[in-house]
Amino acid sequence: MRNPTVVRSGDEDVLTARELYRFYRAGEEETLALRGVSLSVRRGETVAVVGPSGAGKSTLLAILAGLDEPSGGEVRVDGVRVSHRPETERARLRSRHIGVLLQTRNLLPHLSVRDNVRLPQQAGGRKPTVTADELLAQAGIGERSHALPRQLSGGELARAGLAVALANSPSVLLADEPTGELDGETEQLVLTMLRQRAAEGCAVLIVTHSAEAVRIADRVIALDDGRATDRPSSAAPGRTHDAAR
Numbered sequence: 001m002r003n004p005t006v007v008r009s010g011d012e013d014v015l016t017a018r019e020l021y022r023f024y025r026a027g028e029e030e031t032l033a034l035r036g037v038s039l040s041v042r043r044g045e046t047v048a049v050v051g052p053s054g055a056g057k058s059t060l061l062a063i064l065a066g067l068d069e070p071s072g073g074e075v076r077v078d079g080v081r082v083s084h085r086p087e088t089e090r091a092r093l094r095s096r097h098i099g100v101l102l103q104t105r106n107l108l109p110h111l112s113v114r115d116n117v118r119l120p121q122q123a124g125g126r127k128p129t130v131t132a133d134e135l136l137a138q139a140g141i142g143e144r145s146h147a148l149p150r151q152l153s154g155g156e157l158a159r160a161g162l163a164v165a166l167a168n169s170p171s172v173l174l175a176d177e178p179t180g181e182l183d184g185e186t187e188q189l190v191l192t193m194l195r196q197r198a199a200e201g202c203a204v205l206i207v208t209h210s211a212e213a214v215r216i217a218d219r220v221i222a223l224d225d226g227r228a229t230d231r232p233s234s235a236a237p238g239r240t241h242d243a244a245r
């Protein structure tokens with residue numbers, strides 16, 4: 001059953017989105033990519049967002065990250081409203097609270113891998129809880145820290161991108177297909193890093209087509225035609241979840 005208002009509320013909610021709408025107009029063509037999506041993710045929770053192509057997953061992630069503005073509704077992170085602010089303010093909030101891993105990856109081409117990780121640490125304005133070298137070692141690419149992004153393989157790029165997304169010790173991690181096109185071993189490494197972050201209290205939301213990524217999630221949100229339905233991760237019976245209501 002479709003339910004456009006998938007709302008939970010509680011003290012532990014770090015990421016909340018309420019009644020998100022996103023309307024696109026391109027010439028004559030109008031698309032309602034999000035039709036009243038509400039969700040919340042708690043501290044320490046991992047949520048997988050799944051759905052067919054065109055369902056609105058990337059649109060949702062961009063709005064949750066403050067990279068795009070909703071046409072209606074609002075997003076809050078750590079209780080602070082992220083949406084309906086000038087881009088510079090959204091960028092500031094993002095650098096303090098949110099880690100983002102996009103499909104295009106998030107590395108500046110002229111900086112070494114290590115400097116790419118250091119950049120958000122300097123911009124975040126908080127003392128990082130982990131050094132760039134520690135993060136890169138966790139991601140299994142410590143020995144590639146001096147390389148430029150173009151010198152990395154696809155799997156190394158994905159891991160470096162994740163290290164950058166985690167660099168500012170975010171309270172919310174948003175990742176679009178973090179394991180797309182990775183071999184099984186690298187996928188496991190990335191998923192282990194995501195689970196570790198959740199165990200440390202991060203609210204993790206991943207857009208994914210991967211069965212393995214869905215398997216490690218506490219909860220799954222299915223998007224279809226801009227509407228969300230909450231369901232438990234079928235491979236994780238008994239894990240924390242709330243049904244749509």
Ligand SMILES: Nc1ncnc2c1ncn2[C@@H]1O[C@H](COP(=O)(O)OP(=O)(O)OP(=O)(O)O)[C@@H](O)[C@H]1O
Nearest residue numbers: 024025026031033052053054055056057058059060
């Ligand atoms: N900038 C844009 N201008 C106009 N329409 C857009 C724009 N971005 C996305 N759309 C439309 O919004 C809808 C949702 O797109 P979105 O990219 O969010 O879907 P998705 O679920 O991420 O798809 P995929 O799995 O293929 O990446 C689609 O119909 C898409 O064509």
